[in-house]
Amino acid sequence: MTTISYPTFIRRPNEYVSGIWGWITTVDHKRIGTLYGVTAFLWFLVGGIEALLIRLQLAQPESSLLSPEVYNQVFTMHGTTMIFLVIMPLSAAFFNWLVPLQIGARDVAFPRLNAFSFWAFLFGGILLNLSWLTGDAPNAGWFAYAPNTEVPYNPRNGVTYWILGLQLLGIASLAAGFNFLTTIINMRAPGMSFMKMPVFIWMTAVVNVLIVLAFPIITVALIQLQFDRLYGTHFFNPAMGGDPVMWQHMFWLFGHPEVYILILPAMGIVSEVLPTFSRKPIFGYTFIVFSGIAIGFLGWFVWSHHMFTVGLGPAANSAFAVSTMLIAVPTGVKIFNWIGTLWGGSIKITTSLLFAVAFIGMFVIGGLSGVTHASPPSDAQQQDTYYVVAHFHYVLFGGSLLGLWSGIYYWWPKFTGRFLNERVGYWHFGLTFFAFNLTFFPMHWLGLDGMPRRVATYPEGMGWDISNLVSTIGSLMLGVAVIVFIYNVIYSNLRMPKTASNDPWDGRTLEWSIPSPPPHYNFDAIPEVKYRDDFWYKKYPELAHDTHGGGSDSEIQENHEVDHADIHMPDPSYYPFFLGLGLAIMVGGFIPFAGHWVVCAIGLVIFIWSFLGWSYEPVNG
């Protein structure tokens, strides 16, 4: 074999490096998934502390625990953190772990790009939170409505940190989106046609289509805002003919698909958990899949329901009311089909199942309150009140987060080889469920009682005191619930033996056919797929005649002796880390502090160096 000498900068390690460098150089989807999960959980604690600060401030009227400026920073960062640094990367952790395992692949299509996504996400989050150290955290809300974000109204650097941090997170999400879509389309095990993919994979595919198409829009909007702030353009400056409503259109044209980016992964998880614990296939696979696609599609035509009070006129409001209500149809289908999955099943109650069931219940509440503000006249009373806060916490916490927790309890044995303690899990679930409702249910009537959102404090005698106090107590209990979860993780890792078998829950999908935790190369031999829920029918061939359109014969593949040395896995690499680091330093260098161009230049040098190093890296497969 002739080797051509490429100019390289750091020799590519040709096997796993140990210790911290092992994690930094890893390109293994499972380790990257773990990195995503752990990092997202740490940000979750940060966002949770911000949430508690908000609730403590609002516990009583005319409180002065936080100054209005600090309060604005805290609620801005709470929203931004929970959306971009918690729910999205937590979903990405599941994508990373499960996409190759469930489609029968050894890794994602572009392992180094995958690692880069993680590092860009991590450094983006750090850049965003660095703003705390300057005392000027972003203070304009996660929606950052212009012109409140323009320099005359917001001369300090907080919003610039927000723009650039989000830009980095956008790059990370886009890179991950390209990667997962390619993986799902191209790397399915032989025989796994699209309609045989697990529902979770389907939802992942829809989410990543949304990411790939929605993030460019926010990228452009952020560029425009950045140019307005730093270079004196006039995109959102009404004095020069710009239009602040244009920002809202672009933000919500991204922002509404983003809502589905946040909820669909949890829907995918629940669609895996329910069949397993009911020992029944998902009810109406085709309906579930197509309603997911329909949600992703319709999600593009509803963005102006965030803008019913902006004054788009009655015709536009009517049109967007109709399209918004339409989205309730596929959502309803999903809920009914989940209940149909449970119906007639043999349901094993586990923490994971309880979270999944609670997800359905809470999501129904969030969905129903959502319908009440899909109607513009009704929304005129609800927009920007605590009613809306209640609504989207029922969808994002009661929905996404409970769903993700269900997934954590469900796949933990697969990821680690150990179970999470079920007893502690019940406590965790019960406390979370109760405290969640205690925190967010009173907000419904706070909003209907006229309490606006994003107020740093409120006057006495408005009838809001008790509800706010109850809500604060609930939020503190939620904090305790999170501590119970942390205790469970620590306890399980120290005390629980590594007893998880390949298939502890009697699972249905391919990841349960391999050891827990899976070996580096995942599958000894890439499986041949015959059915939807292929692994289930390999275990129970007698049930196989029930499958839609499946043949009647099925056999468990013989595990041939496989020479693992023959499996070529991609080598670790230093460059994804440095590419992400260089990019973050370069982007951070746009923040106008003294000497920022020097920082930018240093970042550019690191970026180009690692880009070239990446391109020319020798491949020793």
Next chain:
Amino acid sequence: MNKSHKLMITKLFKYFSLSSLLLLFISSCSPHHEQSTFANAGPVAQAQSELFYLMFWIAGVIFVIVQGALIFAVLNFRRKEHPIPGSDFKLPDIPPKQVHGNTKLEILWTIIPALILVVIMVPTVQTIYSTYEPPEDSDPLEIVAMGHQWWWEFRYPNEGIVTANELRVPTNRPVKVILESQDVIHSFWIPQVAGKKDTVPGNTNQMWFQVDEPGNYSGQCAEFCGVAHARMRFRVIAEDEADFNVWLNAMKTPPKATASDGYGLFLAHCSMCHSIDSYMDGSYEKEITVQDERWADWYDKQEESVRVSAPNLTHLGIRTMLAAGQKDMTRENLIAWIKNPSDIKQGTRMQSVGSVYKDGAANLKEHEVEAIADYLLSQIPEGWGSVVAGTESLEETEVMVWNTPEEQGEYLFTNQGCAGCHSLSQDEVIVGPSMYGLIDRSSSRVEGLSAEEYIYQSITYPNEYIVDGYAANVMPQIFINLSEEELDALVSYLITIK
């Protein structure tokens, strides 16, 4: 306690909390609170909450069905183990029937929600249109509501009235609101009367509302607009048509005898931003122009600016609240507000822009603050019936005797507010030009005007000749109200300053 016990407890817990919360929800939305969206006081809010009730009850039925089915399914289809009687062994679990779906059922539960949504959509679209324009056969009162950081300006274009933070409207007559903003996006919301609509800079919006019963209604900015967003409230005072007309006329009437001690202080320290004389003819147009200029001045110069758009204070004595709905209008509150506005509204531009607050709290002596407060509270239109707190502290102006016109001029210069903006020393510029050596400059300023004539002209019509480097419309044109004798005395004093 075994495992299944605990499970039952968890589930009961869940069931209990869900249903009790629902009950609480229904029972606690009592329509007595000040900003309750259920305490409807007009047809617009009525239509909006009717729509909400329709959806709420539909949603309630769906809620009960879905949660019931869910809880039933989980409780009923639990995995049963099959103990063999008289033995410790249990039969292994048998997989349930592998149902893959039921197309008819699924089509059914696709169509039914769609139909329910049609039921909601029809009244929705109807209400969208009916709450957009006032009824065609009505004669709406037109007002302009303008959002500012962080207060509300209300204009009555057809009546030529400008006021702030307190909107007076007649009952049983539609009010058409034109919504504008000078700075960022705000949202105009009177929960009991009508849902909100945003005020967007550069775009003009409209909405309408009507109040059925006289009374005070609480309003609030609903769109996050910066640091004092929570403090941006207002009050709607609805009166029957006759009372409202009394107010309209009063707003065009000069104030009755005013406490004059604070007048000069007001002119010196407050009048750059606050107008007080908008009862005069033509003052409506002027106020709009001046407000724009004040704002443009702040927008362009930011921290260097000494002006920013600010609430019109004409007839402040008859307002019931101060600082955009933060406090009742009492003498104590007003004094506290003037002394240190940030105590009441953190972030207010009054303190960050006003030159009198350069060092933090107001650079005024206690009695000066009181004088300003008394002056403001005495701004009550002639013939206005009510007595407002604070006005009783009015004192008779003592009669002054002067030996020379210059002496009188000096008194006027100090007490009518000139000294607030014009220094007497060579290098110091407070707001306007220094008066030092005025005689040397003024004789040559304008062709054909002597020094005295020029100074006289500049006092009475300040905008005619603006000195280079100073902005127009900063100095109030209010000194035209001084008597001829006082003006002469002022001029004769000013030319002596060297």
Next chain:
Amino acid sequence: MSNIAATEDHYTSTGVDNRKLMMWIFLGSDCLFFGSFIATYLVYRNRSLAGPYPNEILDIPITTVSTFVLLMSSLAMVMGLSYVQQGRQVLGRYWTLATALLGMVFLGFQVYEFSHFAHIGLTPRTNIFGTTFFTMTGFHGAHVTFGVIWLLILAFSRLASSFKQKMLIFASFISVIIAMAGLMMTETLDVIPHMPFSLAISVTIIGILGVIASLYMLRVPDTEPAKVSKEEENLELAGLYWHFVDIVWIVIFTVVYLVSAKDGAPLL
């Protein structure tokens, strides 16, 4: 021997190469990127409150020429890929180089246009037309620049087998940058005071000579038969990107120079 040994050169579910599939997904995403800029431009048409307005400033003939140049670069791209597919590596490389050079000519036109506009008083800060025009065409220019660099790397990288050749490639890149800098300097004569015209021109000429010299010294007489398919794949990816950037320009050209060329002061 590929980049991702475990996954590439292997079975894919669709039969399409992973990298090519990802390029298509990326281009779909990029459509939304440019779509947002173009939409902003269209929404903000006729909203400028101050001149210069499009009808006073746009020079359609000149931009038509630059558009033609960019279209021709797509033709060159097709030729390059075609030769590489036929196994005629050297010709393929020179056509690739031609594509990059035509792209650079297009960028030269854009630099000229931008600085010309700046001279007669249109900057991104002047009015909303300037704001939207410069950001939209600027980000397109950035895409072209990235494409040019990519094509140059493809045209040269396979030639770098010795230290001397690496240095020559490095020198040719530096020369390109010098030539571009010189070109920009000629356009900023009014803006930067005391900039002698001769200096700017000589910098440009030095840069161009540098490119020619390093290219001459780099010439490779023969093809290497191995790795042909790899080179073909790489070129095809770059080609997809390049054609996409071309198509985007055609849309921008239509929207700015044809549709809104007559836009003037807003009708109030």
